[in-house]
Amino acid sequence: MELALAARLPPADAIPGRLHQAMRYSVLGGGKRVRAALVFATARTVGLTESTVEAAACAIELVHAYSLVHDDLPAMDDDDLRRGRPTCHKAYDEATALLVGDALQTLAFQVLAGDPSLPSSPAIRLRLIALLAEASGTAGMAGGQAVDLAAQGRRLDLAQVEDMHARKTGALIRVSVLMAAACVASADPAVTAALTDFANPIGLAFQIQDDLLDVLGDASTLGKATGADQARSKPTHPSIIGIEASQARVRLLHDQALAALVPFGLRAEPLRSLADWLLNRSF
């Protein structure tokens, strides 16, 4: 993924060099690449090669990276550390970080529209663009951020928190699975439905696990500060139902996700082991 992303980012020595360098700094700084891994594991499950979906994985990671750069800005979460390094606006400056996020989003759609490694069918590419746009916009990630902003310091019930997570992180997790499936020339609605039933609980479980790590995790392993949610009075599963009930909810969602993979048999093994890793991770 590092190589695949590096090849699609503008060169650091092309004008405007500082912007390109800051984009590369923000995208190529490591990270778990959970969304890319979901794209590749889903590709295996539906019988596609990894190279067919590589550009789709890059587009999703670019959108994810843009959202992190903007979320870290002083006007949002005001974070200094990301993946163990200074955040983009700390390493560069706020104006550059703003443009980095903007340009990374644009690049994601540019990759889907033009990357030669994707299926050449314009209809498939268009479907990928529509899926990514819906997952990123106000019905998805950006909308979840807005709900999150409005929620800080307020009391939300569990259903409201889960709705917020479904948008904020769930939408991009789900679309990672759906975009890989959409690369099949004649996508089977039953396959898409089963994969959606896998992706929805995984997306929520991933976010609860993230919130648990913010309480229980180790800052040096995570590469970012812990305790941030509590400091900001963010409503999370641990803050509403407690740590043990949150861990139980993660296990239940994990079982639901795996149940949706039964029809795929052994072909879904990469998705199963990814799900296991995601929900037992310590970073």
Added chain:
Amino acid sequence: MELALAARLPPADAIPGRLHQAMRYSVLGGGKRVRAALVFATARTVGLTESTVEAAACAIELVHAYSLVHDDLPAMDDDDLRRGRPTCHKAYDEATALLVGDALQTLAFQVLAGDPSLPSSPAIRLRLIALLAEASGTAGMAGGQAVDLAAQGRRLDLAQVEDMHARKTGALIRVSVLMAAACVASADPAVTAALTDFANPIGLAFQIQDDLLDVLGDASTLGKATGADQARSKPTHPSIIGIEASQARVRLLHDQALAALVPFGLRAEPLRSLADWLLNRSF
């Protein structure tokens, strides 16, 4: 255009309401709609109806609106007034303005991917998306912003300033013409080349006229503060070659643009009158 944009923006009463309201506030606050007008005038010139290109015009205006919302933020130009009203971050807050820009960009690509009024050909839609992404990204608008940031307080020569303008405003002006032309089922390369020869000088002339209005214009007519470029030591045509030479450059570019329209005969009349208006405007 107000109705066309209003119909494509998320409803103000849908969750997240505050984000949707801020998006509508930022997009529907008037403006000259120069880019949309170029789309419609080009459509006439290449024999398309206005309804065929309406969604393309909306997508470009959405990208333009996103760039204004982000440019007005304190980390960039720190402007309080836009189109005679408080800027988005003043009327709402900085975090919301950040998300407004992000979500407007996403919406632009979503419109091009899915709007039913556009030509149904996936190949045409994909071409529109590729054109808009290229014009918006680091080779275009966002790149121009980065060059502009780097240039503040530095001395640039005229060629460097014109390169910056070609990206910052020129790219989106040019793509307005090219996207309308791309809606023709079998686009003629000679037509595209002639329209590019029209759009490039118009884009530059438009920006010089903007910079002249910043020196000579009236704040109440413009709906924004004047003298801002000088206060920020921004290199512009008036600051480098003076007012009279800048006005002469506008006239020359205008004549170059009109010369490119000769092959279209009377069909290019809407583009001609738009060019005349653009370069004689006082707001």
